[in-house]
Amino acid sequence: MNILDKIVADKRNEVALKKELIPISQLESSVLFERDCVSLANKLSASNTGIIAEHKRRSPSKSVINQSLNVQDVAKGYEDAGVCGMSVLTDGKYFGGSLDDLLLARAAVQMPLLRKEFIIDPYQIIEAKAFGADVILLIAAILTRNEIKSLSEAAKNLGLDVLLEIHNEEELQKSIMPSLDMLGVNNRNLKTFEVSLDISKTLSEKIPHDFVKVSESGISAIKAIKDLQQFDYKGFLIGENFMKTGDPGASAKEFIGKLKD
Numbered sequence: 001m002n003i004l005d006k007i008v009a010d011k012r013n014e015v016a017l018k019k020e021l022i023p024i025s026q027l028e029s030s031v032l033f034e035r036d037c038v039s040l041a042n043k044l045s046a047s048n049t050g051i052i053a054e055h056k057r058r059s060p061s062k063s064v065i066n067q068s069l070n071v072q073d074v075a076k077g078y079e080d081a082g083v084c085g086m087s088v089l090t091d092g093k094y095f096g097g098s099l100d101d102l103l104l105a106r107a108a109v110q111m112p113l114l115r116k117e118f119i120i121d122p123y124q125i126i127e128a129k130a131f132g133a134d135v136i137l138l139i140a141a142i143l144t145r146n147e148i149k150s151l152s153e154a155a156k157n158l159g160l161d162v163l164l165e166i167h168n169e170e171e172l173q174k175s176i177m178p179s180l181d182m183l184g185v186n187n188r189n190l191k192t193f194e195v196s197l198d199i200s201k202t203l204s205e206k207i208p209h210d211f212v213k214v215s216e217s218g219i220s221a222i223k224a225i226k227d228l229q230q231f232d233y234k235g236f237l238i239g240e241n242f243m244k245t246g247d248p249g250a251s252a253k254e255f256i257g258k259l260k261d
């Protein structure tokens, strides 16, 4: 069993338990459930820098990255830096995140928030909305085409943007459908952890123009972004490069300043 299979197996158990403990009606009665979402796709389309900065305490590939920061400070720092949106990892077991992180970030900032999660069930989309997300992530490697369709349509019905993540052409071909807003190419193979920005470059021309293109993972250099912009990428998801510093907001601000030069 690879790491992705393990994460998904644990996630199925976690979601089944949560469904017993917290009914959908309770999630739907959250004040945030009525909130109008802010579109990350629109922000990226209008931006020259396109940074989506991630809150990431630890990961299966890197172990501990930074466990000592307050998520609200990180969110305010990122917003002040001028990022287009923030990705909040909500998986506990493998990334040290939680839905409370999402809720706390929501209380601190106005910018679009992506619930970064291994979504396999419509229940998690209702949770995302109830805890203040604007965007959900769907990972093609763990979903069938029918699942991508029903989950993305459920998200769109709640006003959420959908970022669909792929890592190869097969995942792209099975996923193309109108209920997606953004196509994200993960430069990290989630089964082996190998990272290559060439994956984004190779897949770029195969992604239809009507989707906002996002390059995810392994990005730490200004030059990498400038190169990827030549391949029509509008969004750049960066986690470790900011989170490994003592002040992720300041690090993002310096990075965006250099990108604008």
Ligand SMILES: O=C(O)c1ccccc1NCC(=O)[C@H](O)[C@H](O)COP(=O)(O)O
Pocket (backbone or CB within 6 Å): 003, 054, 056, 059, 060, 061, 062, 186, 190, 216, 217, 218, 219, 237, 238, 239, 240, 241
């Ligand atoms: O980051 C991991 O080790 C990982 C392992 C298994 C599944 C997902 C994983 N990461 C999720 C992400 O997509 C990244 O956190 C995100 O793209 C930011 O990546 P980075 O800038 O390299 O921290």
